[in-house]
Amino acid sequence: MVKVLTSYGLKRISGSSDEHAVVLLHGIRQTREDMERPFGTSFTAHSGAASVYVYGYNHTQGLERNGRLLADILQSELTHPRIDLVGYSMGGLVARLAASDRSMPSIRTIVTLATPNRGSLSNAELATLGQLGRSLFALISPLAPRTEGVRDLTRAQQIMSGRREAILSSSGTSPLAVMAAKRYASIPGLFYNDTRTDFEWGPSVGLTAVQATFLLASMKRRLIDMQKPHDGIVTESSNDLSQSTSYDFTEIHLAASGPNGEPALCHAVVDSCKERDHGSILEDERVARLAWNLLACSDWRHIETYDPGLLHRVRAHTGSSPGSPLP
Amino acid sequence: MAVSTPTARGGTLPRLHELPPFACFEGLARDFGVDFTLRGGAAARAAMYLEYRPGEDFDLFDVAPFTSDIDLRHSGEAQLTPLIRDAIRERVPFASWCRWSLLDGEKSALEQDNMELSTRVPLRSVHFETRQDTPLPADVLSDLRARRVSVFRNPAFSSSGLARTDRDLEVFGVLLALNTLVDLREVSGGGTVAHWGLVLNWLAEPAARDQLRRAGSSPELGARLWHMLAPQIARADAEDRRWQEALSAFLRDGSLQQFGLSAGAISGKHALSVSRLVSTGGFRVPELLPAVLTGTRARLEVVAALERLSLPFAPALRLDPAFEIVAFIPDLTVVGGTVSEEDMDVGHYSQANDEFLHLTWKSRRNSASDNVAAGLTAVALPSSNRQETDLATSALAVGGMFRSGQPWVRLDVGGFIGNRGDGRRVGVAVLRARDG
Numbered sequence: 001m002v003k004v005l006t007s008y009g010l011k012r013i014s015g016s017s018d019e020h021a022v023v024l025l026h027g028i029r030q031t032r033e034d035m036e037r038p039f040g041t042s043f044t045a046h047s048g049a050a051s052v053y054v055y056g057y058n059h060t061q062g063l064e065r066n067g068r069l070l071a072d073i074l075q076s077e078l079t080h081p082r083i084d085l086v087g088y089s090m091g092g093l094v095a096r097l098a099a100s101d102r103s104m105p106s107i108r109t110i111v112t113l114a115t116p117n118r119g120s121l122s123n124a125e126l127a128t129l130g131q132l133g134r135s136l137f138a139l140i141s142p143l144a145p146r147t148e149g150v151r152d153l154t155r156a157q158q159i160m161s162g163r164r165e166a167i168l169s170s171s172g173t174s175p176l177a178v179m180a181a182k183r184y185a186s187i188p189g190l191f192y193n194d195t196r197t198d199f200e201w202g203p204s205v206g207l208t209a210v211q212a213t214f215l216l217a218s219m220k221r222r223l224i225d226m227q228k229p230h231d232g233i234v235t236e237s238s239n240d241l242s243q244s245t246s247y248d249f250t251e252i253h254l255a256a257s258g259p260n261g262e263p264a265l266c267h268a269v270v271d272s273c274k275e276r277d278h279g280s281i282l283e284d285e286r287v288a289r290l291a292w293n294l295l296a297c298s299d300w301r302h303i304e305t306y307d308p309g310l311l312h313r314v315r316a317h318t319g320s321s322p323g324s325p326l327p
Numbered sequence: 328m329a330v331s332t333p334t335a336r337g338g339t340l341p342r343l344h345e346l347p348p349f350a351c352f353e354g355l356a357r358d359f360g361v362d363f364t365l366r367g368g369a370a371a372r373a374a375m376y377l378e379y380r381p382g383e384d385f386d387l388f389d390v391a392p393f394t395s396d397i398d399l400r401h402s403g404e405a406q407l408t409p410l411i412r413d414a415i416r417e418r419v420p421f422a423s424w425c426r427w428s429l430l431d432g433e434k435s436a437l438e439q440d441n442m443e444l445s446t447r448v449p450l451r452s453v454h455f456e457t458r459q460d461t462p463l464p465a466d467v468l469s470d471l472r473a474r475r476v477s478v479f480r481n482p483a484f485s486s487s488g489l490a491r492t493d494r495d496l497e498v499f500g501v502l503l504a505l506n507t508l509v510d511l512r513e514v515s516g517g518g519t520v521a522h523w524g525l526v527l528n529w530l531a532e533p534a535a536r537d538q539l540r541r542a543g544s545s546p547e548l549g550a551r552l553w554h555m556l557a558p559q560i561a562r563a564d565a566e567d568r569r570w571q572e573a574l575s576a577f578l579r580d581g582s583l584q585q586f587g588l589s590a591g592a593i594s595g596k597h598a599l600s601v602s603r604l605v606s607t608g609g610f611r612v613p614e615l616l617p618a619v620l621t622g623t624r625a626r627l628e629v630v631a632a633l634e635r636l637s638l639p640f641a642p643a644l645r646l647d648p649a650f651e652i653v654a655f656i657p658d659l660t661v662v663g664g665t666v667s668e669e670d671m672d673v674g675h676y677s678q679a680n681d682e683f684l685h686l687t688w689k690s691r692r693n694s695a696s697d698n699v700a701a702g703l704t705a706v707a708l709p710s711s712n713r714q715e716t717d718l719a720t721s722a723l724a725v726g727g728m729f730r731s732g733q734p735w736v737r738l739d740v741g742g743f744i745g746n747r748g749d750g751r752r753v754g755v756a757v758l759r760a761r762d763g
Contacts, residue, residue: 007648031648060649060702060760123416127423131721131742140633140756141647144704145421145725146388147760154420 007032007056010077014044014052021051021080022295025070027089027114028129028149029141032056035088035282042288043086051080059090062148063159067097075104084109084295088282089234090149092117093156096184100163100251103177111185111294112241114231114281117160118248119238121153125226129233132279160250167251179254185266185294186241187287189231191277202232202277231278242267242319258299265319266300270310290314339462343455346373348387351419352457359403359411362458364435367398367428367451371507374453374463375514378471387421392727393735394558394601394685396426400435407431424725424737426681437488444487446500447479450507474511474518478504478526496538496548498577501526502555505573509562513730523569530576539582549585550604552577553615557601560593561687562729586615598656598688602740605662611740612684617656619688625655629708629756632657636713644716650758653703653734656686658710661743663750682741686755690734700728702760705736707743710752718742719753726757 010023013036024043026035032054044052055073057066074083083106087095092115099107121129130143143150152159167178191202229236237243241252242265255264270290273281281287289310297306303316343365344353352363365373369390376385391397401411408431415422415429430438442452449466463471470477478500489495504520511518520526529535542548556577563570578590586609598619602611620628629652633644646652661684686705703726707719722743726736736757743751 029647058649058761058763061763122418123420123422124418126421127416127723130423130723139645139647140706140720141650142704142706142720142722142724142758144650144702144758144760145424145723146386146701146703146727148701151386 008058010053010055010073011036012051012053013040015047015050017049017051017080019080020049020082020084021053021078022047022084022086023053023055023070023074023078023095025055025057025085025087025091025095026059027087027091028059028153029139029143030059030088031139034139035091039088039282039288042285043292045285046289046292053078057094058149060144060147060149063090063093063152063156064097064163065148066094068101070094070098071101071104074098074107075102078106081106083107084111086111086113086291086295087115088113089115089278090153091115092186093152093160096160096251097163099182100167100178103180105180108181109183109185109295111187111291112239113187113287113291114189114234114239114278115186116153116156116234116238117186117241117252118157118243118245118250119235120156120158121233125233126150126153129278132232157250160252163251164249164254167254176254176256179251179256181258182255183258183262183264183266183300184241184252184255185268185300186239187268187270187281187290187294188229188234188236188239188273189276189278189281190229190236190269190273191231191275191280192226193229193274195274203275203280203283231276231281233278240267240317241265242317244319260299261301262299263301263318266294266303266316267319268294268300268303268314268316271313286310286313338468339460340374340377340453340455342460343457346455347384348390348421349419349455351415355411355414355418356457358414359401359407361401361403361407361411362456363402364400364457365398365455366400366453368395368506368510369397370453370455371451372510372514373455374450374471375511379515387419387425388725388727391425392729393561393687393737394554396428398428398430400430400432400438402432402435405431405433421725424723424739426683441487441489441495444481444483444490445495446481446484446497446503448500448504448507449477449479450511451503470521474515475521476504476508476511476518477521480529493541493545494547495551496542498530498535498538499551499555501530501573502552502559502577505559505563505570506555508570509559512564513562516730520569527569527572527576530573535576536580539577539580543580543582543584546585546604546608549583550610552582553586553588553610554601556583557599557685557687561599561733561735562731586610586613588615592616598686600659601685603682605664607662607664609662611662611682611744612659613662614659617659617686619686620655620657621653621688621690625756626652628655628657628754632708632754632756635711636708636716638713649760650704651761652756653759654688654690654757656755656757659684659753659755661740661751661753663744665744682739682744684738684740684755685735686738686757687729687733687735690732700726700734702762703727703734703736703757704760705738705755705757707738707740707753707755710754712751715751719751 024035035054085095092112095110099110227235270286272284272286276284293307297303300318304314343349372390449470484497542552605611637643705724707722709715709719723739728734
C-alpha cells in the first residue's frame, strides 16, 4: 500500500528527560521519518535519557517561515530548560533561523549536518540535488524550483545576513540576548576529496545501470567542477561554521564565547566523513555519535578527546567568536 | 536588486544583469570577456514586466514560461559557446530547468541579417544587453504604452536565407505577433493587435494558404508551426472572435495532418504537448493531444502507479506529503535516439539542444494565484518497467499557471533518451506544493 504521509511537527523517538530535549530536523525532499532512521537510531544509542524528537516540516515553504514555525512549536510544546537542535542539510538552516528568531535561552546548541551554512546553492548543485533519485531520497518528491524553500537555498547567504541585521536592529532589550549562550557546530560530508579519482561515486548516488548510462556525464562534470572536498551537494567550505571571510556577516557571528572562553563555533569531522556523501552521511554511526558529542561536550576545545570511543578519529576547528560574553 | 522600469529611465531598458533572474550575467560577461544580449520572447516579456508591473519580482520562468526558450547572443568566438553554456548551467540559478539558445558573434550576425528581412513585430525586437542600457525605438515604446502589437510585413522576406531554404514562412509572422499578444495580455492584463483586419486578410491570401500547405508536407515547418501554435491554442481568448478566426486559418488545409492533427481534433481537446522534432520526422513525444486526468481519478491513478512500481520486499514508494496530486497524464511515449548536430533543433531554428516535454491543459481551477503557480512541478513514472523508476523520477520539472488559471509543466526528458531508438513509456504526475 502506498503511504501518503502527513507527518509534520514533533515526534518523540527516545528518552523521557524533562531537562534536556534534542530535536532532529530533516532536509529537503524528506520527512521526519527519514531522520528517524537510520540517523535517529544511531543518535539515540548515545543520547541516554535526553528526550529526542524528530521534527517534520514542509520543505517547500520558505526558510524563515519554517524557522519561525519551529520556534513557535519549541516554545509552546517543549518545556525543557535545555533544547538542542540537529539539522541535516536544509534542516540546519531552519534550525539556525529558529534559534535566532526570538530570545529563547533554552536553545543551547545547534549542530548542522551537511548544511550549506556559508553559501547558497548554485544551479549545478540544485540540479544535482534534483536528479539524485530515490537511492538518496526515499520519497517521490521532485524538486520544485519555484517554491520558496528551493529559492531560499539559492539565497541562503542573504537570508542569514538579513537575520543578523534584524537582530542588531531589533528594538528589544539587548539585541544580543537573542544569541545568548548559543553555540553552533558543523559536520561535513567529505566523500569527494583529493584522494578520489574522477570515476568514484559516493554511496548515495547509487545509480542504476540505466541511470548511469544517461546521467553520469552531466553529473560527473558538475561533481568534478565543485571545490573539493565536498559531499556532492555541499562543499566543506560552505558547511564550515568555524571559518569566516571578510564579507561573511551572519547571525552566528553574534554568538559569544562562554565565560571561560568556550568557543561558540566549531567545525568537527570524524574520519568516516571521508566516506560519506550528502545522502549517506545520515547512515554513518560515527557521525551520529559525533553529533551527540557536540551537544554533550561543554567545551569544544576538548571535543577531539571527549569520547574515548572516537579517540584519534575526530578533528575539530573552533572559530573565534567575535561576540563577547554578555555581562 | 531594484528593477527600474523603462519609462522611469526615459524610454531605455536597463542592462541585462539588472534583471534579477539574469544577475549572474555581469560576472559571466566579465569572466569570458564578452557581451551578452537577451532577445526574443524572454526579452519581450521582461520588458513587459518592467513596464506593466514595476517593482514586482519576476523569475526565469515568468520570462520563459511553457515552451519559451531563452535566446541569448554573445559577442565572442564560436569556441566559447560550449564553455559559456556550461558556465550558465553552473551559475545561473534554475538554468537547468530552461532551454537556452546561445549564439556566438558570427551566428548572431547571420540571425540579425535574417531578422532584418523578416516580418517586424516591434515588441519582439526588444533586447537587453550587458554592455549598456538599451534605448527603446519609438515604435516599441508607443506599442508598449498603447498595449498594442503592431506587425509589419517585409517585402524582402522572400530574399532571406531562411525563406530561400524553405526553413521559414512569411505567414509565421502572424503567429509571432499573436504570441506577442498573448504575452502582452498575460503580463499587462490587456492588449490588442494594431490591425486585426490586415492580419485576417493576410491569412486569407492564396500565398498564405499555399505556405500553410507547404508546412503540411514538411516536418520541420510543421513542427515549427506546432511550436508557435500550441501556446496560442492554450492561451487564446475563446471569446475573441478575430483571434479564433486567425487560429482556425492556421489549422485548415491540413497543415498539421502529418502529425495526426486535424482542426476538429484540436478544438475538442483540452490538453496539449509540445516537444522537439526528432529525426524520424515526428515529435519526441508524439502524443500531441494527450489524455489528462484530474481530481480524484488522477489521485487514484498515481497511487496505483506507485503501488505497481514499488519493488517487492522493499519499502513502498511514498509520495512526499509536501505535495498534492493535481493531474496525471497516464501514458506518453518518449521516442529514443539522439539528434545529430546538423539536425539540431531545426524545428525551432535555434541552437537550444535541450529535450523538454511541455504540457498544458484546461483546469477547472480558475485561480492563477502566485502560490498555486509557484508550487507546480511534476514527476515522471515509468508506465511499466519499475527498474526505471529512479531514472524517471530524477527528471527535472517546473510548472506555472497562465493568467487564465490554465497550468503548464515543463519536464526534462533528456535523461530518458539513449542512442537506441526504442523509446520509453512514462506517465507524468503533476504535483503542487501544499501551502502550509
